[in-house]
Amino acid sequence: MRDIKPTTAGAGARGHETEVHAPFARxxxxxxxxxxxxxxxxxxxxxxxxxxxxxxxxxxxxxxPDASRMVNDKxxxxxxxxxxxxxxxxxxxxxxxxxxxxxxxxVSPSTEVFADxxxxxxxxxxxxxxxxxFAADLQWSTQxxxxxxxxxxxxxxxxxxxNPTYCLTAIKEEHAAFYHRIxxxxxxxxxxxxxxxxxxxxxxxxxxSDNMEDTIRRFPxxxxxxxxxxxxxxxxxxxxxAPLTVLPTAKYLSNAA
Numbered sequence: 001m002r003d004i005k006p007t008t009a010g011a012g013a014r015g016h017e018t019e020v021h022a023p024f025a026r027x028x029x030x031x032x033x034x035x036x037x038x039x040x041x042x043x044x045x046x047x048x049x050x051x052x053x054x055x056x057x058x059x060x061x062x063x064x065p066d067a068s069r070m071v072n073d074k075x076x077x078x079x080x081x082x083x084x085x086x087x088x089x090x091x092x093x094x095x096x097x098x099x100x101x102x103x104x105x106x107v108s109p110s111t112e113v114f115a116d117x118x119x120x121x122x123x124x125x126x127x128x129x130x131x132x133x134f135a136a137d138l139q140w141s142t143q144x145x146x147x148x149x150x151x152x153x154x155x156x157x158x159x160x161x162x163n164p165t166y167c168l169t170a171i172k173e174e175h176a177a178f179y180h181r182i183x184x185x186x187x188x189x190x191x192x193x194x195x196x197x198x199x200x201x202x203x204x205x206x207x208x209s210d211n212m213e214d215t216i217r218r219f220p221x222x223x224x225x226x227x228x229x230x231x232x233x234x235x236x237x238x239x240x241x242a243p244l245t246v247l248p249t250a251k252y253l254s255n256a257a
Contacts, residue, residue: 028146028221029251035150036087036245037232040095049085049095049135056135062197073109073195075132080105082158082233083133086151087245093140094151095133100162100233102127109195110168114203117189118168126165128205131155148178149221153248154232156215156222159208161229167208170194170201179204182219184211225249 040046050070057063057071075081080101086094099108106122108130118128131154136147144150159167168188169179179185183206191200206212216222228249236242 025220028149028219031088031144031146031150032221032248032250034089035248037154037248038085038087038245039232039242040083040085041242045085046083048092049083052085052092052095052137053133053135055138057197059138062199064198071133071135071196075099075107075109075195078105078107080108084154084232086147086154088140088144088150091140092137093144094136094147096131096135096151096154097133098155098158099130099132100127100158100164101130102164108132110170110203113170113192113194113201114189117203127162129155129158129162129164129167131167131169149182149219152182153222153224153250156212157224157229157232159212160216160224161233164208166205167212169204169206171204172199173202176202176204179206183215220253221248221250223250223253225252 038045040049047070050072053071054063054066054069058065063071076083076097078099080099082098082100084096084098085092086096101108101111101118101122103122103125106119108128109132110130111118111122111128122128131152134148134151136151141147155167167183167185169183169185171179173191176185176187185204185206187202188205189203191202193199194201206215228246231243231246
């Protein structure tokens with residue numbers, strides 16, 4: 001939930017048939033050539049993304065100064081939590097956290113903050129990808145204007161892997177137009193205070209069966225192979241090492257199309 005204003009795709013917001021302009025897509029693909037995704041489960045990587053959250057949120061007044069200079073919470077350690085660092089040319093440029101919430105493990109930030117709205121739906125069998133803690137490096141967010149697309153691509157990959165009912169988004173109101181344009185997200189609940197933040201967030205949702213394939217068609221850099229999906233979201237067996245970094249695979253599918 002970093003307060004950076006995403007750039008538009010140059011494709012307009014009207015109609016499902018609109019595709020992203022080719023120059024914009026080529027720019028994203030060229031950036032992806034230098035991008036690595038890293039699952040952060042401990043050590044220096046985890047501390048680095050917590051510090052990145054703090055610096056990013058403090059800059060826009062979303063958190064109060066804290067001596068630890070890190071932002072983390074109970075949701076980070078849950079078994080359905082996936083914390084990522086996004087590296088560009090070797091530099092940590094952004095981070096995002098994803099939860100897969102469903103009947104087997106229904107807890108995530110949004111399902112607790114908006115429990116009255118979402119808990120009955122989980123109990124009825126719905127499932128959610130719940131992105132949170134989106135933060136970007138202050139310098140890189142001005143130099144690399146496509147960072148929101150590069151980072152939020154992980155949410156799309158998660159939707160393809162887990163096949164949830166909805167992809168949720170807890171956001172500031174001024175970002176709603178971007179999420180509606182890219183993901184066809186619509187408001188699901190009125191604003192609430194979010195743990196650790198100084199301002200309320202609105203809950204938006206996109207029904208994956210209706211919108212995900214259309215989103216990927218319009219924004220082909222969101223494509224991913226099953227191999228990339230497993231590398232990012234399949235927990236390694238006990239005793240097996242987790243992958244250090246995962247490279248985006250959209251270009252391979254684009255070339256094959």
